[in-house]
Amino acid sequence: MHEHGQDSLDMQLGSIFRQGVGQPHDDAFRIAVCRRIRRRSKIRRIVLATAIAIGGLIALSPAYQLALALSDGLAQLSSVFNGVDWSRQGQALYMVTIIALLTPLVTMILEE
């Protein structure tokens, strides 16, 4: 502690505390911490990739339908919207949203 006005008691306490705190140090500790961190990173990557894959699969069909409908051209815009089954699209988007919201939670639980 480097403060102004240190007295002899400060010096004595500094000596006692510095000698007493010890210096626990070993490679096993660092290895354990790094192993846990790598494991967490791995789990995070796997969960993220899985969520993206599932979300992509679910979204594939409606996205394909939407792309087909849009390909009819802007000139037939009104017919495009009539051709899309919005109840199905909405359901799929709802699922994707839920997965996106749940992914961080699942990741956190798995990491713990």
Added chain:
Amino acid sequence: MAVPRKSEVIGSTGESAPEDDSDEALVARAVGFGDTDSFGILVDRYQSRVRAYLRQMTREPAAADDMAQETFIRAWTKMDTFSGKGSFSSWLMAIAHNQFLQTVRQSQRQRRLVERLEAEARVSEALSGKSASPSPSELPDLPRLLAILSGPERSVMLLGYGFGYSHGEIADITGLALGTVKSHIHRGKARIRETFRLEELDNA
């Protein structure tokens, strides 16, 4: 904290994650590229300090090492919140301190800790005779000093005298106001002075 590009970080040192790199460079690598080797160097650099602090606070080496591991894991996950304004050491010790407080709250270890410290105080009292005050020539060791201090006093005095942090840094680490830190140290010193008559050692 602005994260530099990898070429900038590595270019500044010429190698990847050397042992003598600054804390800031290692943090930048860990944040920017998820470089666990860089973080491993930081763990190596500060594990003694974090473990020693938590061991003195808990008096249970195994529990303290568990807390220290959690501290470093939390530091890894929160690494992007390190602003670089203060030292990495202070930032890390703040996480360790909060980890200690959280663990104590969750596990109700405080009650057992208090009992343990009270028991230690009784033992030290018994060892030094009927009076709690030893003879002036008797230099108290750290456990006996800590045993008579309250939790906050123990914390601020360990950080100050044991690890050399300034009052301002202790305030940052513990989240206490600067004035509160100073008053804890003042009260702790007064208690030690009264109990052990430390200043008389100079005249003995």
